[in-house]
Amino acid sequence: MRFKSLAIFLIISSFFLTCILSIWKIMATLQGLSFTNLNVTPIFLIGILLPLAFVLIGNKINHLIKIFSLSFIFSFLYFYLNEASPYWYILGVFLITLFFTNKLKKYSIQSLKEDFISEKIIFDFITLFGIVFFAFVILFPFYIMLVTSFKTQIALLVNPLDFSLDFTKSLAELFKSYFVIFETYNFGRYILISSAVSIGTVIVTLLFAIPAAYAVARLNFFGKNFLSTSILIIYMFPAIVLVIPLYTVFSQLGLRNSIFGLLIVYTATTLPVAIYMLQGYFKSIPKEIEDAGIMDGQNWFGIILKIIIPLSLPAIASVALYVFMIAWNEFLFSLMFLDSPKSFTLSRAIQYLSGDAETPRQYLMAGSVIVTLPVLFIFIYFEKYLVSGLTAGSVKE
Amino acid sequence: MSDSLSKLEKRTAYTLVLPAVLLVFAIVLFPIFANVWISFKDIELKDIRIPEPRAKKIVKSISENQSELKIIYKLRNSSLIQEIRNVQFQDKLPTNVSPINLDPRCNFQSKKIVCNFGNWQAKYRENFEITVLNNKGEIIDKKIIKSQKPILSGKADNPLLTTNFTLENFKKVFYENNFVELLLTTFYFTFFGTVGAIIFGILAAQLVNQNIQGRTYMRGILLFPYVGPVVALAYTWTLLLDPNSGTLNALLVNFNIIEQPINLLGQKYITMSILGFEFKLRLALTTVIFFEIWRYFPLAFLFILARLQAIPQSLYEAAEVDGASPIQKFIHITLPQITAIISILFMIRFIWNFNKFEDIFLLTGGASGTRTLPINVYQQGFAVSDIGMGSAVSIVIVMLLLSFMVIYFRLIGKRANEV
Numbered sequence: 001m002r003f004k005s006l007a008i009f010l011i012i013s014s015f016f017l018t019c020i021l022s023i024w025k026i027m028a029t030l031q032g033l034s035f036t037n038l039n040v041t042p043i044f045l046i047g048i049l050l051p052l053a054f055v056l057i058g059n060k061i062n063h064l065i066k067i068f069s070l071s072f073i074f075s076f077l078y079f080y081l082n083e084a085s086p087y088w089y090i091l092g093v094f095l096i097t098l099f100f101t102n103k104l105k106k107y108s109i110q111s112l113k114e115d116f117i118s119e120k121i122i123f124d125f126i127t128l129f130g131i132v133f134f135a136f137v138i139l140f141p142f143y144i145m146l147v148t149s150f151k152t153q154i155a156l157l158v159n160p161l162d163f164s165l166d167f168t169k170s171l172a173e174l175f176k177s178y179f180v181i182f183e184t185y186n187f188g189r190y191i192l193i194s195s196a197v198s199i200g201t202v203i204v205t206l207l208f209a210i211p212a213a214y215a216v217a218r219l220n221f222f223g224k225n226f227l228s229t230s231i232l233i234i235y236m237f238p239a240i241v242l243v244i245p246l247y248t249v250f251s252q253l254g255l256r257n258s259i260f261g262l263l264i265v266y267t268a269t270t271l272p273v274a275i276y277m278l279q280g281y282f283k284s285i286p287k288e289i290e291d292a293g294i295m296d297g298q299n300w301f302g303i304i305l306k307i308i309i310p311l312s313l314p315a316i317a318s319v320a321l322y323v324f325m326i327a328w329n330e331f332l333f334s335l336m337f338l339d340s341p342k343s344f345t346l347s348r349a350i351q352y353l354s355g356d357a358e359t360p361r362q363y364l365m366a367g368s369v370i371v372t373l374p375v376l377f378i379f380i381y382f383e384k385y386l387v388s389g390l391t392a393g394s395v396k397e
Numbered sequence: 398m399s400d401s402l403s404k405l406e407k408r409t410a411y412t413l414v415l416p417a418v419l420l421v422f423a424i425v426l427f428p429i430f431a432n433v434w435i436s437f438k439d440i441e442l443k444d445i446r447i448p449e450p451r452a453k454k455i456v457k458s459i460s461e462n463q464s465e466l467k468i469i470y471k472l473r474n475s476s477l478i479q480e481i482r483n484v485q486f487q488d489k490l491p492t493n494v495s496p497i498n499l500d501p502r503c504n505f506q507s508k509k510i511v512c513n514f515g516n517w518q519a520k521y522r523e524n525f526e527i528t529v530l531n532n533k534g535e536i537i538d539k540k541i542i543k544s545q546k547p548i549l550s551g552k553a554d555n556p557l558l559t560t561n562f563t564l565e566n567f568k569k570v571f572y573e574n575n576f577v578e579l580l581l582t583t584f585y586f587t588f589f590g591t592v593g594a595i596i597f598g599i600l601a602a603q604l605v606n607q608n609i610q611g612r613t614y615m616r617g618i619l620l621f622p623y624v625g626p627v628v629a630l631a632y633t634w635t636l637l638l639d640p641n642s643g644t645l646n647a648l649l650v651n652f653n654i655i656e657q658p659i660n661l662l663g664q665k666y667i668t669m670s671i672l673g674f675e676f677k678l679r680l681a682l683t684t685v686i687f688f689e690i691w692r693y694f695p696l697a698f699l700f701i702l703a704r705l706q707a708i709p710q711s712l713y714e715a716a717e718v719d720g721a722s723p724i725q726k727f728i729h730i731t732l733p734q735i736t737a738i739i740s741i742l743f744m745i746r747f748i749w750n751f752n753k754f755e756d757i758f759l760l761t762g763g764a765s766g767t768r769t770l771p772i773n774v775y776q777q778g779f780a781v782s783d784i785g786m787g788s789a790v791s792i793v794i795v796m797l798l799l800s801f802m803v804i805y806f807r808l809i810g811k812r813a814n815e816v
Contacts, residue, residue, distance in 0.1 A: 037652065240752055329624075332754055376624070
């Protein structure tokens, strides 16, 4: 029994180590190192020796000394078995091994005797592996987006694996793509348009949504239940089926190619979510506070303005951010309604750029970085609000 | 007293709700009904403008005599399919200038030429000429004549509002459009995209729910693909997967995992053999599905994580005492707690994936076997510019969606309420 769990422990942990080292090797390859072999088998084999040595040594020596010396020996073996590589790469290997052996801390010959230890080992390492895997898969495209914007098309065609940045170049040269898209492709204008449309959508949506949400949350009127269920159903309805009628009507009214037309459509499509999120929050405000307001002779306008809005600022902020992100990221309507470069939003401008096969990819990626960065910054900074808003907005839980 | 209060309450409620309701009605509900109308009409993109009478003015000298000029109006009906009724024409001449031998359809009064051209057929064209003479024999300034623009007006039907209907569009949708293939592609995309997103969502939520360091950071990072703009992400993936100089292919070739680069987004089928069985995989479609999963599993993750964190820890502690293994704990405690949220997520993601347009459009444009119903709406309506046909496909989408919703509420809706 003990032998079986020991074997599972060695295999799983070595598999995990091999995966991390392979990812490290791939990242190093993208810095221009010319590796041509992942060397999975030998690494896996010496990877088995490492946890074996770890549990055999046990508590005989201090943990820190143990992990440092084991990692050092492992890195040396790795260096010996592998193709020639610079010192920073081996240092990375050393640090990864250090992290790995530190994770082994809770295992010893004794602990391998516990109940269900093999399942626990599998769960532990799958968790670790999963985190590394998910983080890599998610962040890799963002990383490529960022570094491509600093390279040149020719360099990438010569060696598509060399994403290393040449810091000896001047800053102006490093950020050349960004200068070009602002100067030649007018991205300054598109940023302005995108911001105007998104901020405008936020303001108009809130103006419409706050009174409506208040009525749905507080007042009794005929058709209220119908309204609150239809809000969710409308939210489910697809933009693509709206496109043709809106296109024809907007063409006849001359609303195509206008920021105003876009603003109306964005507002109408985000209103249901906004009302849904806000009314949920309004319901949680104690009714007594409003009653006091009514006693003071406030009408509904005063109640909303002086009581409801100040009390629900966090919810309003999260709705505002959410609507902003929807409007900023929106692509379908801007594709359909905007044909003239004078009224492009950022998303539409990038798509327009890509329509020309001659456009070098670093410009496309620089544009992508510009459209992505504000959203990511907002998201990271206001994550708490947004996450609660997201979960409240889409599904009733 | 209370009666008038509730009346006031109602009136207030309607005032508060009405602006939002009207706007949503105009932009969201009205188009859905308008689709029904358009889908029964034979109408193309170029027909949607209301026909206008147009005139282009050309001024020519006829002879040495500079006091005499010829004005040519190139008249036409802007529409190729519709007539314009009762076309009225008006143009102004400078002082002392008057026309000679004026067309019988026109009058000259107080410096104005007014004509009544009657009805213009579709594609109508005419070169309408007037000779003008200065009464005092002075030179006429061409520029002044040219700068005066003629005014035309006429009555025409809005091609969208005429009442000639046809079933042609629906016939074409079902018989000439590879409809079965279209439907199958849409369902593959929707189903595997949805299931994949939920499976990865469960895995990720399970991971983040463990007591690991940096759990909040991890949650933030996992949501990146969901909050990022689709244009930027789709183009990054296109670059990554590019067969000629894309990073992924270059890596795989570099480490000798594959011999030739694979065109992941441009190849319809790839033949694979597993255990001696050869089968064809829809390659481009699979790649698009993976992008879809990558972009939308964060949503599933977020909801499942929220649910997982609400499960009382005491349940797991009790199971621990009873000697349950981690797998048993997952199957008997975690899974029953998250089935409700999973069924809701399944419906939401299924409907949204069913309607997904941008992702496929940006990655493949609907080529190499990735043409789904929403892509077809765009292709018919704007690439082939057959608006009626595009609307007919939209109607098919709406019908299918409504039936999903009905099926969903029959099957799962009740259960979700119980849980």
